[in-house]
Amino acid sequence: xxxxxxxxxxxxxxxxxxxxxxxxxxxxxxxxxxxxxxxxxxxxxxxxxxxxxxxxxxxxxxxxxxxxxxxxxxxxxxxxxxxxxxxxxxxxxxxxxxxxxxxxxxxxx
Amino acid sequence: xxxxxxxxxxxxxxxxxxxxxxxxxxxxxxxxxxxxxxxxxxxxxxxxxxxxxxxxxxxxxxxxxxxxxxxxxxxxxxxxxxxxxxxxxxxxxxxxxxxxxxxxxxxxxxxxxxx
Numbered sequence: 409x410x411x412x413x414x415x416x417x418x419x420x421x422x423x424x425x426x427x428x429x430x431x432x433x434x435x436x437x438x439x440x441x442x443x444x445x446x447x448x449x450x451x452x453x454x455x456x457x458x459x460x461x462x463x464x465x466x467x468x469x470x471x472x473x474x475x476x477x478x479x480x481x482x483x484x485x486x487x488x489x490x491x492x493x494x495x496x497x498x499x500x501x502x503x504x505x506x507x508x509x510x511x512x513x514x515x516x517x
Numbered sequence: 518x519x520x521x522x523x524x525x526x527x528x529x530x531x532x533x534x535x536x537x538x539x540x541x542x543x544x545x546x547x548x549x550x551x552x553x554x555x556x557x558x559x560x561x562x563x564x565x566x567x568x569x570x571x572x573x574x575x576x577x578x579x580x581x582x583x584x585x586x587x588x589x590x591x592x593x594x595x596x597x598x599x600x601x602x603x604x605x606x607x608x609x610x611x612x613x614x615x616x617x618x619x620x621x622x623x624x625x626x627x628x629x630x631x632x
Binding site: 438439441443448449450451452453456495499503504505507508509510 | 620626
């Protein structure tokens, strides 16, 4: 079967760095996405990785290792507004997105 | 760029009535749009994939006669919840895939409450 695993909840301190991990087992791979979802709102696109390595975009970076079926989202200089759920999703061989359950990130002052 | 709108943002309807939700890609064309449902504190659940000019593909367990999807143009898809019941109350979110890649951009969602 297809499976995406990510931690249910994480807590971090304002100004610090946090890494949210995602492991996956899917039928085929056409890229991995990270989305941010604030409570009561729709997800917003953060990143797309299809090749191995690190993609940096401002305070957010995303890493992919296809051989390990592993990705992480790195958030630097955490701000209170970063409190949200972070969704990992993998596009399978049929170009369908397989979604993880999301990681709820709590930022404390 | 890549803005997706949904209308209405929220709707309250009586049990047995039908509700139509519109999803529009405002500044790009999308041959493929997706409809999701999300219950409180749960993950997104894909309901169906909507392809412009053809019938939608429904996920297992989703009643196609209850959730009618129409994708009449490259910028508009509609979801109609027919004969709504209280258990259909949920957050319905659409997304649109860009023609030039694989990114999906989400609309703001529609909160449906059936009384």
